[in-house]
Amino acid sequence: KPIPSPPAYPLIGHAGTGVIDPTNSQSSFRLLRDKYGEIYSLNFFGRTVVNVSSQRLVNELCDEKRFQKKVEGSVLEVVRNGVGDGLFTAYHGEENWGIAHRVLMPAFGPSQIIGMFPAMLDINSQLLLKWERFGPDEAFDPTEDFTRLAFDTIALCAMSYRFNSFYHQDMPPFIGAMVRFLIESGMQMQRLNIVQSWMTNTKQQYEADIKLMTDVCDQIVSYRKAHPTEGKKDLLSLMLEGKDPKTGRGLTDTNIRNQLITFLIAGHETTSGLLSFTLYHLLSNPSAYATLQREIDTVLGKEAITVHHLPKLEYTNAVLRESIRLNPPAGAIGVAPIADSEIIGGEYELRKGWNCVIHMDTLHRDPAVWGEDAEEFRPERMLGEKFDQLPPNSWKPFGNGARACIGRPLAWQESLMMLATLFQRFDIRFDDPSYHLKIKQTLTTKPLGFRIHAIPRQGAR
Numbered sequence: 001k002p003i004p005s006p007p008a009y010p011l012i013g014h015a016g017t018g019v020i021d022p023t024n025s026q027s028s029f030r031l032l033r034d035k036y037g038e039i040y041s042l043n044f045f046g047r048t049v050v051n052v053s054s055q056r057l058v059n060e061l062c063d064e065k066r067f068q069k070k071v072e073g074s075v076l077e078v079v080r081n082g083v084g085d086g087l088f089t090a091y092h093g094e095e096n097w098g099i100a101h102r103v104l105m106p107a108f109g110p111s112q113i114i115g116m117f118p119a120m121l122d123i124n125s126q127l128l129l130k131w132e133r134f135g136p137d138e139a140f141d142p143t144e145d146f147t148r149l150a151f152d153t154i155a156l157c158a159m160s161y162r163f164n165s166f167y168h169q170d171m172p173p174f175i176g177a178m179v180r181f182l183i184e185s186g187m188q189m190q191r192l193n194i195v196q197s198w199m200t201n202t203k204q205q206y207e208a209d210i211k212l213m214t215d216v217c218d219q220i221v222s223y224r225k226a227h228p229t230e231g232k233k234d235l236l237s238l239m240l241e242g243k244d245p246k247t248g249r250g251l252t253d254t255n256i257r258n259q260l261i262t263f264l265i266a267g268h269e270t271t272s273g274l275l276s277f278t279l280y281h282l283l284s285n286p287s288a289y290a291t292l293q294r295e296i297d298t299v300l301g302k303e304a305i306t307v308h309h310l311p312k313l314e315y316t317n318a319v320l321r322e323s324i325r326l327n328p329p330a331g332a333i334g335v336a337p338i339a340d341s342e343i344i345g346g347e348y349e350l351r352k353g354w355n356c357v358i359h360m361d362t363l364h365r366d367p368a369v370w371g372e373d374a375e376e377f378r379p380e381r382m383l384g385e386k387f388d389q390l391p392p393n394s395w396k397p398f399g400n401g402a403r404a405c406i407g408r409p410l411a412w413q414e415s416l417m418m419l420a421t422l423f424q425r426f427d428i429r430f431d432d433p434s435y436h437l438k439i440k441q442t443l444t445t446k447p448l449g450f451r452i453h454a455i456p457r458q459g460a461r
């Protein structure tokens, strides 16, 4: 059966037809899903991109015996300009992916994550103190402070390095460089090579941004060399000293740089988005807000948070799952058939050279899985057994299989702690009660123009 596709130009295909808004592709893809359904194909300069949104088809794309991650021909291939063979952008089967994966996985085991609790709490308290000092009258964008939180947390937990972002008026320069770098990488996907070669200023800025990120990482490595962490095995020490059990090899200096930039980027953008979207959904759903705060009051009361509280925060956990369902900050992943061709859904043929994109935000709203209220924020559906019994591959915010997110437990613990301590201490209000969610997109998504007040609670600790 032919795969539906919107009208296109000869040669350039859908580039320049305006079907994809490069500054907010997620909303473009959602409109196309509404019009063309669970699968449709696009063409950019001869490259075929098949977009898939239903659990029934995605379930097949998640079969690692038939499909594998595809970096070639996707924006990740352009992002390699800055982060090369780092874990996120490594090609399927690239040797350094296997080495780094085996060396670094142990840094994200359960006891390592619990061991990060004090460092996470350190950064978490900096945010709380700042919001307390703001007081109830200050209107501010929480996304900025969640970005500071997540950025400082990944650096302190994984690299024992402090950016001290809460003590600077401006965001760390790494973040500005990263945002420009990611946006420009996305733009290059829709540009002809010849046009690209004329844009010398853009090219200079792009290279300066990559250099800035590289310099920050070199600074982290030289700081470590000057301040060895006696016996403490964090992610950075595994990068510098770890040996792959399979090949006996360690990471090269270039690969370490690529990994550090990768972790600084992947380690904060998405977590910051998750926390920001979660506040938005809670403010828009007063009964979920009330249930969450009641749970936190019951579990924590006025006690200082400890690791022992975390497993008891069942509803808070469900709130995060539901928030990331509706707004998965990393909204799409790309795969391709391993064989020359594969038939999915018993009717659509996919070819090896094509980029097959799983769109998480539309997958996460598939009415066949989530029902008539798929668009509603209802954490109850994510509690306990209901979550465990969801159809396979219907909730994929952290990607798939061997190439799924390595930082998931870190991000989750950090987010759970943040929500619990935030609602223990504050009531949150919209600055503008008529605010409706708008999206800011780089590689990932965040709320745009979202402002709140944080009102210290009577008698809170």
Ligand code: MNH
Residues within 6 Å of the ligand: 069, 087, 088, 089, 101, 154, 262, 263, 266, 267, 268, 270, 271, 274, 328, 329, 330, 332, 333, 334, 396, 397, 398, 399, 400, 402, 403, 404, 405, 406, 407, 408, 410, 411
């Ligand atoms: Mn993370 C891969 C989402 C937090 C480091 N991450 C992925 C993928 C998704 C994803 C989706 C798969 C991408 C693909 O298939 O192309 N990550 C998230 C989300 C959050 C997140 C939604 C927070 C919420 N990620 C983190 C944190 C770190 C991190 C925190 C670092 C500590 N993620 C990675 C790395 C990869 C990855 C590294 C690449 C893994 C691999 O391919 O080996």
